[in-house]
Amino acid sequence: MSDHYTVTRTFLERLKQAVAPAQVLSKPAEMEAYAWDNTQLRYMPGAVVLAENRDQVVAALKTCNDAGMAVTPRCAGTGNVGGALAVQGGVVLSTQKMNRILEIVPEDRLARVEPGVINDSLQGALAPHGLFWPPNPSSAKSCAIGGNLAMCAAGPNAIRYGVTRDWVLGLEAVLADGTVIETGGWTTKNVVGYDLTRLLIGSEGTLAVITQAIVKLAPRPQARRMLRAFFSSVSQAAKAVSQLMAVGEPPSAIEFLDAACLDILRSENTVDVPDTAQALLLLEVSGNATMIDGMAEAVNQQIQALKPVEMAVAESDAEAEQIWSARHALSPALKKLSPKRINEDVVVPVSRLAALIDGVSALAKQSAIPIVCFGHAGNGNIHVNMLVDPADAAIMARAEKALEKLFDLVIRLNGSLSGEHGIGVQKKAFMSWEVGTDTLALQRRIKRLFDPLGIMNPGKIFPDT
């Protein structure tokens, strides 16, 4: 073989023999679906393995490792940072077809699943048992558990329940050389040796391929209540978030929309937005049916004290739907507004939210690029969307500068470059802004320990040297 990324005919034959001929794709037309993710980037792999079971994952990895061939693990391919893209060619190893829910054990509040199970399918299977798996990215209908594990996905539920790493008991995974490891176990407490479970979660397929997970489940709240509050300033909205987080039971969701979002909603005319409103909070409380009114009222009172422009508590499912519609109308509207949006999911401590949003407004003015902010305010996790035209080089150059200034601001606010999307190929150049030299060097050494030949998802997470 000439290099670690070119799939030769000889290698392809070897891979087919090792895995199963029918599970290996090599024609561009067949592989097209595996060349994309949610970034609009496109990288055609040299071959795609559609593993149907753990043994095929082992066989594929052994074959690749023996040849030093690059492997990009992939599941549903809905990621936002290019994590599932074969940016340097080589083999895409998909676990999408390993999509069985192996068991659900309600009395132990756990389920054992393969990585290809779609998040929403798992939720559907759990609902009759009164249980759910808390991680709920907005892509829940199409993203898979494998991707949720690889990126440590989250979503609005994170404010109350935490993120993917908090809801996994154990993993089965395959290392680059085909070694199968099992981490954690079946119990909610386990302090037997190092926590490899959480080392793998969020490692973006650079350390191992996850082939099975024992996930921890939560009881479904009996009842939910939606609230909506428009504010005349971002700082008042941010103050409300801080106060809600400082005392009492937190709401189960606190979503934020900035002034730019409200302008879009005004122009779309789907939601009534008061003229003086500059920020919107969408809140959800959830709990037992007998308590839900009290919970909603407690949140209502906390917010009323801050004198919002307008405040509403949904009295019915239809009204709740109407309240959420403001959030749901946003993504399609953004798509109409510009050919591309650079979508960053930065996160700051909740007390620094106003400083972040103010800083982004200033950046938008400086760079003359429309920037729209919304997101999971209860975690300080804001999706900063720059609306750009990739065909306009001047705009793209200004966007790049603005992005650097954004990350600089976030770091100065004690924040983090990514709350739930991960690093992938998109943010790796900025890793060293957040992670110190010695800590990053240690991470690189861990990477080499798991994967001495560097075949696992090369070109991801770590900055180029």
Add this chain to the structure above:
Amino acid sequence: MSDHYTVTRTFLERLKQAVAPAQVLSKPAEMEAYAWDNTQLRYMPGAVVLAENRDQVVAALKTCNDAGMAVTPRCAGTGNVGGALAVQGGVVLSTQKMNRILEIVPEDRLARVEPGVINDSLQGALAPHGLFWPPNPSSAKSCAIGGNLAMCAAGPNAIRYGVTRDWVLGLEAVLADGTVIETGGWTTKNVVGYDLTRLLIGSEGTLAVITQAIVKLAPRPQARRMLRAFFSSVSQAAKAVSQLMAVGEPPSAIEFLDAACLDILRSENTVDVPDTAQALLLLEVSGNATMIDGMAEAVNQQIQALKPVEMAVAESDAEAEQIWSARHALSPALKKLSPKRINEDVVVPVSRLAALIDGVSALAKQSAIPIVCFGHAGNGNIHVNMLVDPADAAIMARAEKALEKLFDLVIRLNGSLSGEHGIGVQKKAFMSWEVGTDTLALQRRIKRLFDPLGIMNPGKIFPDT
């Protein structure tokens, strides 16, 4: 130096120069307090460093690493598995004096603390803010955050809140060679590179010395209600636990006491125990004041359906105190009963609780050793106490056999050797029973990566080779 464990006069001088002469102890009388933990084992170290700040930790580690000298990190020394004992001599590096609460940020629900802060002191400082840190080992009044982090401690709160690893945002730690790393950060979401935070938590001081932690806080529930239910069989009590965990909001604590415990309580005469009772559940619900009665009633009804021998809901703080007294009376009573107890904290999936308790009863009969079980039933985490006399060789030999049979049973029930105490020196011989060969080999390689010379807490976690 003749070996890696003997502190020579030359080495001692070097250590004093590097750290600060006043912070290094070497007289046996001064070091006696650092030779013990909660295991009744005693190992006198060659020297003790009482670090007052991170730089002294760095200096101590560099000096030891240069000499290949064994270092046993230690905090309050309240552990149950010998983790803080210098079993092979060398230097004890205590962070007990680094005991400042550096800041509390209520609106971000976080605190930044040094490792020597006592768990209970932190809770006291947080109370005025309406916040608390959920990990609450029964040693909370004397154990330190550093030990909680090192062992991934838990306690009754784990059922609702999870364990230490779920309540830490970021760490500062020093590697064997003196390198300072910072992991995680200030935000509740963070997916930037590998999760070194959780790799260090529970690593028992074998990878690094933690010098600072940013901990995540939870709102203090406004109200609590205690319930008590006696059952005529273990299987009925276990069924109640399973059912409580399968639907609805879990109680904030479900503590279990077995028939042997009840016999002790009967003989102590401090608590009224019905004649036919064979098991006791102590339950706590907590939440907002307006909801607490509803929550207690929901649990009451679920348990009543299983026809307990006797059921009580505390109507006052005094009654709640009275209910908890059953649990608190236990430890002193056990101490009176036998010169030593072998205290294991095994854990099984909740649905296997009855099988575990039945198996332990059988073991007690077979081995003719009194075994008393109690613990955190909501997590399936049971403290199995063998009452033995270390002076009686025949009993100790039978106890050793019984212990092996216990661990074998736990593994067959998909359980884990330790839910919250850790492995330390006490359970390392059994590590390979739970952790597979390849996974254990990987853990050893991680250990070597962090600590090439093997100076950090040698003789812990890993089985002797």
